[in-house]
Amino acid sequence: MFPASFDYYRANSPEEAVALLAEHGSDARILAGGQSLIPAMRYRLAQPAVLVDINTMKDSNYIIQDNGHLRIGSTVRDTDLEFSELIRSKFQLMSDVSNVVADPIVRFRGTLVGSLCHNDPSGDWTAAMLAARASMVIQNGQGKRTLSADDFIVDSFTTAVEEGEMAVEALWPTPSARTGASYQKIERKVGDYATAAAAVQLELNEDNSVKEAGIAITAVSYVALRVAEAEKLLRGQKISRELIKAVAAEASAIADPTSDGRGSAEYKKEVVGVLVARGIVQSLERLGLKVEA
Amino acid sequence: MDITLKVNGQEKKLNVEPRTLLVYALREQCGLKGAHVGCDSSSCGVCTVVLDGKTPVKSCTMFAVQAEGHEITTVEGIGGGANLHPLQKAFHEQHGLQCGYCTPAMIMTSYALLQHNPKPTEDEIRFGLSGNLCRCTGYMNIVKAVKQAAEEMSQTAQAAD
Numbered sequence: 001m002f003p004a005s006f007d008y009y010r011a012n013s014p015e016e017a018v019a020l021l022a023e024h025g026s027d028a029r030i031l032a033g034g035q036s037l038i039p040a041m042r043y044r045l046a047q048p049a050v051l052v053d054i055n056t057m058k059d060s061n062y063i064i065q066d067n068g069h070l071r072i073g074s075t076v077r078d079t080d081l082e083f084s085e086l087i088r089s090k091f092q093l094m095s096d097v098s099n100v101v102a103d104p105i106v107r108f109r110g111t112l113v114g115s116l117c118h119n120d121p122s123g124d125w126t127a128a129m130l131a132a133r134a135s136m137v138i139q140n141g142q143g144k145r146t147l148s149a150d151d152f153i154v155d156s157f158t159t160a161v162e163e164g165e166m167a168v169e170a171l172w173p174t175p176s177a178r179t180g181a182s183y184q185k186i187e188r189k190v191g192d193y194a195t196a197a198a199a200v201q202l203e204l205n206e207d208n209s210v211k212e213a214g215i216a217i218t219a220v221s222y223v224a225l226r227v228a229e230a231e232k233l234l235r236g237q238k239i240s241r242e243l244i245k246a247v248a249a250e251a252s253a254i255a256d257p258t259s260d261g262r263g264s265a266e267y268k269k270e271v272v273g274v275l276v277a278r279g280i281v282q283s284l285e286r287l288g289l290k291v292e293a
Numbered sequence: 294m295d296i297t298l299k300v301n302g303q304e305k306k307l308n309v310e311p312r313t314l315l316v317y318a319l320r321e322q323c324g325l326k327g328a329h330v331g332c333d334s335s336s337c338g339v340c341t342v343v344l345d346g347k348t349p350v351k352s353c354t355m356f357a358v359q360a361e362g363h364e365i366t367t368v369e370g371i372g373g374g375a376n377l378h379p380l381q382k383a384f385h386e387q388h389g390l391q392c393g394y395c396t397p398a399m400i401m402t403s404y405a406l407l408q409h410n411p412k413p414t415e416d417e418i419r420f421g422l423s424g425n426l427c428r429c430t431g432y433m434n435i436v437k438a439v440k441q442a443a444e445e446m447s448q449t450a451q452a453a454d
Contacts, residue, residue, distance in 0.1 A: 038314075105341055108348050
């Protein structure tokens, strides 16, 4: 199928993009990687009257280490992250996701910032953003504001980005050396939506008790969810098999999946807990630790 | 909208609607039928072409206007007839196809893969091609073909050094 007609503009800078968005209001959409938007337009699920192409913004393809964060520009492709030695060695959760999001060809076009803005209920990056406590910088005609993942992710396919605004960069906190992470995803085939997936990031104290925990699940509700109760259970505790069971149960409890060809709601609810448990075990293994009985 | 791009080394001036997908511009305006249209949902990869020499893209998931000022390489551009590219030759010799529908895209994805990783392991080939569907072969001979081409190409590269 062919997308509906639209007017096409190219932006050379975020300022130009924001001005075009302000001029065309709710009819306008940003075109970044286009790997979700173009299929949606082909199915006529999206019919924007105006597309503002930001692939022409030459200065937005940056990955910069800055003040405890990684700053990821709006046109950074998933493969820029997948092939980055820095990401592989220091940003485990991001590295995991960059190897399983969509498929290898789509990753050459798809962008992290664009995927977060699309905010698909089955999105991989949204779950990772929640678990990693990343934030988003949003620009409009007046200036910039920064929102935490919790405030950025609003509802299915809805973020806090408003009319006349665009997300210009993601801020991803640099994990400490005592941080282990893991992304666990089940999919029917490469490139399909996840049946269920879980993002886990654990920072440990010197005595191996949990200092900070990030647990998020995706493809099991109307939007990716942070499992706050599970994080609370983990904080301050040493990880045992019993604790992992309790944490997994919290994830299953808040999951509200729908039955489809990928599995029954009952199955997905169960399996997302299993994925959280596996994520915790792998996070610890990556720190050279084993779970005590 | 008038656009100028390079296709298989030749400059092309095309007039397209903004909504024209790259694959249709290639097939219908440039007469290059190597990039196929399969799933209509960015899932199957049979429309894969190479952007700017080493980036594989699904040409059904990119607008032709986005290719302005860029270079596109299709399966017709890497070799043909008596001058087959090592990948084309290897797919032929290893029988890396049955119906052939996915073949041009398998070759173009492999072409890009070998630019990024000239000596891939079998696992790396399978991982790299996991966005391309083939419903005939079971992939065995496709993987063998890529392996053969990689070997031949690295020998040629060594000989040139």
